[in-house]
Amino acid sequence: MTIPAVAALTASLCFAAATIWAGLMDLATMKIRNELVLFLLAIYAALAPLAGFGAVQIGLSAAVAFAALICTFIFFSLRWIGGGDAKLISVVILWLGAEHVLPYVLSMAIFGGVLTLILLRFRAMPLPAFCNGIPWVEKLHAKETGVPYGVAIAAAALFIFPSTPWMKVLS
Numbered sequence: 001m002t003i004p005a006v007a008a009l010t011a012s013l014c015f016a017a018a019t020i021w022a023g024l025m026d027l028a029t030m031k032i033r034n035e036l037v038l039f040l041l042a043i044y045a046a047l048a049p050l051a052g053f054g055a056v057q058i059g060l061s062a063a064v065a066f067a068a069l070i071c072t073f074i075f076f077s078l079r080w081i082g083g084g085d086a087k088l089i090s091v092v093i094l095w096l097g098a099e100h101v102l103p104y105v106l107s108m109a110i111f112g113g114v115l116t117l118i119l120l121r122f123r124a125m126p127l128p129a130f131c132n133g134i135p136w137v138e139k140l141h142a143k144e145t146g147v148p149y150g151v152a153i154a155a156a157a158l159f160i161f162p163s164t165p166w167m168k169v170l171s
Contacts, residue, residue: 026150032084
């Protein structure tokens with residue numbers, strides 16, 4: 001295996017694991033930890049050049065991710081999304097690349113809509129007895145609790161990731 005292929009494989013595994021972890025942690029705690037976002041940023045910075053990504057490609061992805069960070073922090077200031085969501089969306093965009101922003105945002109909206117409908121249905125019914133005493137399920141069931149949008153962010157990221165340059169290095 002070549003160095004770019006090893007770097008792309010390592011990066012892909014790290015990206016998948018970290019985004020799955022972010023989605024699960026948001027579901028369970030309604031928080032996305034800064035350390036997870038920083039991990040994704042560090043792995044990208046370390047492995048994108050080794051995977052054969054050029055300075056222009058990395059720079060364009062970084063510029064679009066920074067623009068996304070500004071937009072999502074405006075959404076955060078309006079209380080439309082959480083701060084962890086804003087940071088995770090931005091770092092995911094860095095990974096996916098500028099050319100995948102629109103499909104990612106559309107996918108995230110669809111996954112988020114489905115997640116919201118599922119949560120509304122779940123919250124409309126009585127909490128199943130076997131879920132009583134499970135704090136994160138009880139919190140998720142509460143009508144005043146928001147939507148753990150990290151689940152949609154992660155699902156959309158994993159949906160789009162196979163079409164990114166990371167996978168092309170592996171083929």
